[in-house]
Amino acid sequence: MKGLRIYFTIILAFLCLQGTTAQNNDFHFHGTLTTWGDTLVVMQPMHPEYADTIIRHNGTFDFLLPIKTSTLVDIVSLSALRNINHEQIERFLAVPGETLDYKEGHLAGSSFYQVYEQTLNHVIRDKDKPVTRESIIDYALAHADSENAVIALSEWRTNYLLTSDEMEETYKKLSPDIQQGRLKEFFYDLVQWKRDFENKVQEAQQTESGIVNQSAPDFALPDTNGRIHRLSDYRGKYILLDFWGTWCGACVKDLPRLKQYATQYQDRMMVIGVACNDKTDSWKQCIDKHELSWLNLIQPKDGKTTQQYGVLQFPTKILITPEGKVINAPRGHGIYEFIDKLFGQKGNL
Numbered sequence: 001m002k003g004l005r006i007y008f009t010i011i012l013a014f015l016c017l018q019g020t021t022a023q024n025n026d027f028h029f030h031g032t033l034t035t036w037g038d039t040l041v042v043m044q045p046m047h048p049e050y051a052d053t054i055i056r057h058n059g060t061f062d063f064l065l066p067i068k069t070s071t072l073v074d075i076v077s078l079s080a081l082r083n084i085n086h087e088q089i090e091r092f093l094a095v096p097g098e099t100l101d102y103k104e105g106h107l108a109g110s111s112f113y114q115v116y117e118q119t120l121n122h123v124i125r126d127k128d129k130p131v132t133r134e135s136i137i138d139y140a141l142a143h144a145d146s147e148n149a150v151i152a153l154s155e156w157r158t159n160y161l162l163t164s165d166e167m168e169e170t171y172k173k174l175s176p177d178i179q180q181g182r183l184k185e186f187f188y189d190l191v192q193w194k195r196d197f198e199n200k201v202q203e204a205q206q207t208e209s210g211i212v213n214q215s216a217p218d219f220a221l222p223d224t225n226g227r228i229h230r231l232s233d234y235r236g237k238y239i240l241l242d243f244w245g246t247w248c249g250a251c252v253k254d255l256p257r258l259k260q261y262a263t264q265y266q267d268r269m270m271v272i273g274v275a276c277n278d279k280t281d282s283w284k285q286c287i288d289k290h291e292l293s294w295l296n297l298i299q300p301k302d303g304k305t306t307q308q309y310g311v312l313q314f315p316t317k318i319l320i321t322p323e324g325k326v327i328n329a330p331r332g333h334g335i336y337e338f339i340d341k342l343f344g345q346k347g348n349l
């Protein structure tokens with residue numbers, strides 16, 4: 001789910017459509033989620049401006065989603081949105097005119113979702129057959145006359161293993177009826193969505209390699225009181241930049257370890273937190289709740305700091321020398337071992 005959590009945007013307005021009359025293009029969604037709470041949030045990751053809510057009654061829910069073409073849909077519990085239970089997130093393909101009966105992770109309902117469940121069982125849930133790039137492509141080609149193939153190529157738990165080019169090349173080998181079928185528009189939208197992300201990754205990697213051993217790009221960002229701080233004002237110590245967000249479960253989970261390192265090496269290293277894609281109130285509450293004593297800054301929505309540093313995933317940590325140069329160091333959890341070696345510690349944390 002990790003890769004999946006890297007893409008969620010928390011939508012501000014939730015509109016309730018309870019009582020909507022079914023139309024031919026409606027996607028009918030009902031089922032049971034006994035442990036997810038009474039309110040579920042529905043989002044379309046390829047169309048982040050959309051958000052809606054489902055209210056469960058007696059453990060079940062029933063919802064109509066008016067859509068013109070097939071699209072990816074996320075259902076998220078309020079606990080997951082609040083970074084309490086990160087497992088209460090699910091993503092699937094919604095198709096106009098079809099009915100999904102969803103029960104604790106298993107799909108039933110109309111014939112399409114019976115095919116969907118069949119695909120998941122063969123491609124993902126078979127413990128004796130690990131999911132690989134080759135296994136996905138082989139399955140798709142073996143089911144070239146069925147929508148099983150498109151499901152296998154587009155399923156979020158599999159397509160991260162494929163490049164956009166591999167997805168498209170495999171799709172072109174399916175039968176003409178499937179290629180020109182009702183999932184065509186969705187599939188090519190998904191390929192383009194994935195290709196755009198791949199381009200962003202490539203740009204971020206180029207930026208990352210371009211600033212290593214160079215002067216760290218300067219920035220000016222506000223703290224919790226609105227005071228502006230420039231990175232260039234803090235020289236003389238190593239600086240660990242932590243790009244994070246309160247909406248990011250992995251970021252929040254990492255805070256205790258970051259606190260330990262900030263304390264252990266406080267004489268030699270300064271931590272600067274840069275919150276991204278965050279709401280000010282949530283950010284301040286998180287700082288207070290977790291007692292984050294280092295310098296906490298926030299990037300505005302139109303800020304360019306993440307772009308300057310080639311930050312695409314969260315959390316990302318960047319280490320800077322006392323002279324202000326970016327060190328060639330891991331940007332993920334490996335940064336901690338790197339810091340221990342840099343400061344001559346064995347790392348007992």
